[in-house]
Amino acid sequence: MNLYSGCWKLAPWLPVCLGYLPLARAVRCVLVVSVIEQLAQWHNSTVKAAMEKLCDYIPEKLQGFCYVLSLCTISFSIDREMNADVVCHALRLCKQDPGQPLCHLYSPPKVSWLPTFLKTTDCGMSFKMELSSLKASIAHTLGYHWRGRDCNDKNTTILLSTFSLLQQGVDPKDGIPYEEKFCKDSKGVVLLGDSAGAHFHIPPEWMTVTQMSAKSFANLPMAFSDELDWPQFSEITGFLNSTIGGWTDSLYLRLRKRNRCNHRDLQNISQNGGSSGNLLSLIKSLARNQLLDHPAIVIYATIGNDVCNGERDTLAHMTTPKEMLSNVVQALRYLDSHLPNGSHVILTGLVDGRFLWDNLHDRYHPLGQLNKDVTYSQLYSFLDCLQVSPCSGWLTPNETLRNLTSERALQLSNVLKEIASSEKFANFDIFYMDFPLRQTAEEWRKMGGEPWQLIEPVDGFHPSQIAAALGTGITWQKALHEWPQVLGKENPFNDQIEAIFKDQGGY
Ligand SMILES: *[C@@H]1O[C@H](CO)[C@@H](O)[C@H](O)[C@H]1NC(C)=O
Ligand SMILES: *[C@@H]1O[C@H](CO)[C@@H](O)[C@H](O)[C@H]1NC(C)=O
Ligand SMILES: *[C@@H]1O[C@H](CO)[C@@H](O)[C@H](O)[C@H]1NC(C)=O
Ligand SMILES: *[C@@H]1O[C@H](CO)[C@@H](O)[C@H](O)[C@H]1NC(C)=O
Ligand SMILES: *[C@@H]1O[C@H](CO)[C@@H](O)[C@H](O)[C@H]1NC(C)=O
Ligand SMILES: *[C@@H]1O[C@H](CO)[C@@H](O)[C@H](O)[C@H]1NC(C)=O
Ligand SMILES: CC(=O)N[C@H]1CO[C@H](CO)[C@@H](O)[C@@H]1O
Numbered sequence: 001m002n003l004y005s006g007c008w009k010l011a012p013w014l015p016v017c018l019g020y021l022p023l024a025r026a027v028r029c030v031l032v033v034s035v036i037e038q039l040a041q042w043h044n045s046t047v048k049a050a051m052e053k054l055c056d057y058i059p060e061k062l063q064g065f066c067y068v069l070s071l072c073t074i075s076f077s078i079d080r081e082m083n084a085d086v087v088c089h090a091l092r093l094c095k096q097d098p099g100q101p102l103c104h105l106y107s108p109p110k111v112s113w114l115p116t117f118l119k120t121t122d123c124g125m126s127f128k129m130e131l132s133s134l135k136a137s138i139a140h141t142l143g144y145h146w147r148g149r150d151c152n153d154k155n156t157t158i159l160l161s162t163f164s165l166l167q168q169g170v171d172p173k174d175g176i177p178y179e180e181k182f183c184k185d186s187k188g189v190v191l192l193g194d195s196a197g198a199h200f201h202i203p204p205e206w207m208t209v210t211q212m213s214a215k216s217f218a219n220l221p222m223a224f225s226d227e228l229d230w231p232q233f234s235e236i237t238g239f240l241n242s243t244i245g246g247w248t249d250s251l252y253l254r255l256r257k258r259n260r261c262n263h264r265d266l267q268n269i270s271q272n273g274g275s276s277g278n279l280l281s282l283i284k285s286l287a288r289n290q291l292l293d294h295p296a297i298v299i300y301a302t303i304g305n306d307v308c309n310g311e312r313d314t315l316a317h318m319t320t321p322k323e324m325l326s327n328v329v330q331a332l333r334y335l336d337s338h339l340p341n342g343s344h345v346i347l348t349g350l351v352d353g354r355f356l357w358d359n360l361h362d363r364y365h366p367l368g369q370l371n372k373d374v375t376y377s378q379l380y381s382f383l384d385c386l387q388v389s390p391c392s393g394w395l396t397p398n399e400t401l402r403n404l405t406s407e408r409a410l411q412l413s414n415v416l417k418e419i420a421s422s423e424k425f426a427n428f429d430i431f432y433m434d435f436p437l438r439q440t441a442e443e444w445r446k447m448g449g450e451p452w453q454l455i456e457p458v459d460g461f462h463p464s465q466i467a468a469a470l471g472t473g474i475t476w477q478k479a480l481h482e483w484p485q486v487l488g489k490e491n492p493f494n495d496q497i498e499a500i501f502k503d504q505g506g507y
Contacts, residue, residue, distance in 0.1 A: 026088060026103065026386050026388075027382075027383065027386065027388060029084070029088035030084045030085060030088050030105050030382075031084075031207065031367070033084035033088060034083075034084040034105075034207070034367050035054065035206070035207050035209060035367075036050050036051050036054060037050070037083070037084060038209040038367075038370050038371075039053055039054060039209045039212065041209075041370070041371075042209045042210060042370065052067075054066070055067050056214070057212060057213060057214050057216060057217050058214075058217045058220055059214075059217060059218060059220055059221055061221065062220060062221065083106045084105065084106065085103075085104040085105055085106055103382055103385035103386045104382065104385075105367075105374060105378060105379065105382040106373055106374065106378075107373065169500075178500075179261075181493070182260075182261060182491070182493040182496065182497050183259075183261035183294070183491075184491075185259060185488040185489050185491070186259050186261035186262050186265070186294045186488070186491070187255065187259075187262060187265070187294055187295050187296060187297050187343075187344075187488055188262065188265030188266065188267070188288070188293070188294060188295075188296045188297070189236060189237060189251050189252045189255055189262075189265065189266050189267075189296065189297050189299070190266075190267045190269060190286065190288070190296050190297070190298045190299070191234075191236040191237055191267070191268050191269060191270050191298075191299050191301065192269050192270065192274075192279055192282070192283060192286075192298060192299065192300045192301070192302075192331070193236070193268075193269075193270030193274055193299070193300075193301040193302060193303075194270055194271070194272070194273065194274030194275065194301070194302045194303060194304065194305050195229065195270070195271070195272040195273065195274065195462060196301070196303050196304065196351075196462050196463050197231075197234060197235070197236060197268070197270035197274070197299075197301050197303075198227075198229035198230075198231050198234065198268060198270040198271060198272065198274075199229055199230045199231055199233060199234035199235070199238075199462075199465075199468060200228055200229050200230075200272060200456070200459065200462045201228065201229075201230050201244055201456055201458075201462070201464075201465070202223075202228055202456070202458035202459060203216070203219065203223070203244060203458070204366040204457045204458050206220075207366050207367055207458070208366055208369070209370060210369075210370065219243065219244075227272060228272075229272065230244060231268040231270070233248045233465060233468070234250060234268065234468055235249075235250055235251070235463075235468035235469070235471050235472050235475075236250055236251045236252065236266075236268070236299050236301075236472075237250060237251075237252050237266040237267070237268040238250035238252065238253065238468070239252055239253060239266065242465050242469075244465055245464070245465050245466070246464065246465030246466040246468070246469055247465070247466075247469050248465075248469060249468075249469040249470075249472040249473060250469075250472055251297070251299070251472055251475065251476065252265075252266045254472070254476050255297070255487065255488075258487060258488065258489075258490055258491065259488060259489075259490070259491035259494070260491060260493075260494045260497040260498055260501075261294075261491060261497065263501075263503070265294070267286065267287060269282055269283065269285055269286055270282075270301075273305055274302050274305060275302050275305035275306045275319065276302055276306050276319060276323070276324050276327035276328055276331070276412075277306075277319065277323070277327050279302060279327070279331055280327060280330055280331060280334075283331055283334055283335070284334075286335075286338055288338055288339055288340065289340075290337075290338060290339065290340050290341075290427075291340070293340050294340065295339065295340045295341070295342040295343040295344070295428075296339055296340065296343045296344075297343070297344045297345075297346070297486055297487075298335060298339070298343065298344070298345045298346070298428070299346050299348060300328070300331070300345060300346065300347045300348060300416075301348035301435075302350075303348060303349075303350050303351045303435050304350060304351055304353060304391065304409075306318065306319035306324060306350065306409075306412055307319070307350065307353075307391075307393055307394075307405050307408050307409045307412065308353070308390055308391035308392075308393065308394065308405075309391070309392065309393075310383070310384070310387045310388050310389040310390065310391075310392050311387065311392065312387065312392075314391075314392040314393045314401070314405070315393070315401075315404060315405075315408075318393070318405075318408050319412060321411050321412060321414075321415050324412045324415045324416075325415050325419070328347070328415065328416065328419055329419065329423065332345065332419070332423065332425060332430070335425075335427075335428065336425045336426055336427050336428065339427050339428055340427065341426070341427045342427070342428075343427055343428035344428055344429055344430070344431070344483070344485075344486040345425075345428050345429075345430045345431070346430075346431050346432075346433060346475075346479075346486070347416040347417075347419065347420050347430065347431070347432045347433075348416075348432075348433055348434075348435055349412075349413030349416055349417070349432065349433065349434045349435050350409035350410075350412050350413050350435060351409070351435045351437055352406050352409060352410075352435075352437060353391060353393075353394035353402075353405065353406065353409070354394060354402050354403075354406055355437060355441070355451070355454075355455075356391075356394055356395060356455060356460065356461060357380075357394060357395065357396070357397075357402060359451040359452045359454075359455065360376040360452055360455060360460050361375065361376050361377040361380070361397070362375055362376075362377065363375060363376055363452060364376075365378070365379050365457075365458075365460065366457055366458060367379075376460045377397065379460060380395035380396065380460065381397075383395070384396065390459065390461045391405075391461060393405030393408075394406075395460070395461065413434065413435075416432055417432045419432075420432035429485075429486075431482075431483055431486070433475065433478055436471050436474040436475060436478075437467075439474045440454060440467055440470045440471050440474060441454060443470050443473075443474070444466065444467075444470060449466070453466055454466060454467040454470075455467070
């Protein structure tokens with residue numbers, strides 16, 4: 001898990017291809033080897049040819065790296081008869097702890113487990129050279145996906161919010177600053193959240209060999225530099241049209257439509273693995289000037305990690321209600337000392353993750369579609385066996401355990417609900433809402449959709465783009481009817497602002 005300070009994300013300089021993915025090494029190996037083997041199968045080619053094909057597909061700046069990597073690993077022969085589990089064990093990328101079972105994604109192969117047959121050639125030097133040129137080529141990518149362009153991490157005294165040009169401008173006709181004239185009641189939106197809020201997504205087209213082409217991997221460098229998160233399409237801070245299926249709808253876009261002064265005033269302070277506990281350090285990257293900036297709407301949404309972990313005794317590692325209370329109250333005190341007066345905080349409850357097992361366990365995972373050999377149930381067991389399950393409590397065939405996990409999630413949601421109704425803060429009012437999964441599923445069903453489409457196909461865990469976009473509408477309607485003060489009034493000057501300032505050069 002990486003922590004970043006400031007606005008511009010440091011691109012993670014780690015090996016791409018097999019190297020960098022926020023996934024366990026064994027999972028990466030099985031994933032990549034599966035894709036190569038399935039490509040070989042689909043094109044009736046050798047494994048070596050399939051590997052070269054894969055390297056041809058991926059974007060040019062990663063290709064050198066990919067070829068070197070394939071040279072280094074191709075010096076042993078992968079036989080198409082060996083499945084990915086066997087290969088990754090042989091590569092020693094899947095460790096087997098003494099006394100622990102051998103973890104496998106596929107049904108155990110008929111061939112006996114082979115002894116190590118890896119003959120590494122010495123390609124350390126070219127590997128390093130490729131890696132450093134790769135690092136240089138992805139430098140300074142896309143930090144703005146997280147907070148919009150106005151954010152400047154080199155200088156925290158700079159006004160971070162709103163329409164920067166507008167703030168500086170003065171109407172030449174009457175000498176009144178534009179901001180004073182146009183921007184009453186404007187608010188920024190801040191998400192304090194987890195991978196669901198940051199919108200974690202692994203494109204299924206990266207592993208669907210039947211449709212694979214160069215187009216499938218065009219988004220690879222960007223996806224890596226954002227740790228496979230896509231905050232630019234997300235439920236709270238999304239601002240670009242989705243290129244990953246579904247459509248984009250976000251609290252930010254709706255607030256901007258309501259009041260053009262909210263343009264670019266967004267911050268996605270969420271990270272993969274975010275929970276009530278680790279948010280306490282992440283929250284320090286909040287950028288808001290209590291005296292100079294407009295108020296903010298803060299969505300506090302850690303919807304699962306307090307009950308989700310990959311430990312064998314998962315129940316013992318869940319956040320307790322007492323810890324939850326302490327964590328959330330601390331976070332709120334921090335917000336109270338940093339948010340401008342007139343801000344709002346919405347606490348979102350935890351999700352009921354039984355939805356995942358119920359809707360996916362017997363369906364085929366994208367890796368299992370070609371040969372009908374990997375179901376989500378198998379994927380979950382594989383991850384659990386490696387102790388890297390994103391959520392051992394919900395992604396399990398054990399119904400008792402799934403129920404106990406939901407029970408704890410409900411207790412923690414109740415803590416949030418209680419805080420919202422009993423605590424008072426000087427600079428913001430506070431509200432609670434349940435995570436809108438039930439309404440989302442209901443709405444999607446009415447639109448003719450299936451519940452499994454609301455879940456990310458590759459990880460079988462996160463909400464999909466469709467779920468995110470539908471969730472926005474539900475949250476918006478709730479706020480509009482129950483807490484209209486949170487959203488502020490429609491800005492009567494919207495058209496004038498648009499005419500004078502256009503879109504400020506986009507994002
Ligand atoms: C696959 O390729 C091999 C060798 O070129 C050939 O003998 C075999 O018939 C091919 N199989 C199919 C299904 O095309
Ligand atoms: C930061 O920005 C402010 C406002 O533009 C400016 O006055 C100040 O000198 C800047 N500080 C640095 C270290 O650049
Ligand atoms: C998103 O798509 C809509 C409809 O195609 C278009 O009007 C809009 O300009 C697009 N927005 C962005 C940010 O590209
Ligand atoms: C915040 O604003 C409200 C009303 O706008 C005012 O009553 C309250 O005293 C202000 N609080 C602080 C800490 O300035
Ligand atoms: C789990 O919870 C569901 C719904 O509350 C209930 O119907 C079911 O019997 C429970 N199962 C077990 C094994 O506790
Ligand atoms: C299911 O989980 C519960 C709670 O962790 C545990 O007590 C029980 O032994 C598990 N059942 C099986 C069959 O593993
Ligand atoms: C997952 C991730 O990288 N999240 C980022 C969201 O935005 C904050 C602030 O910009 C970063 O610190 C997080 O790392």
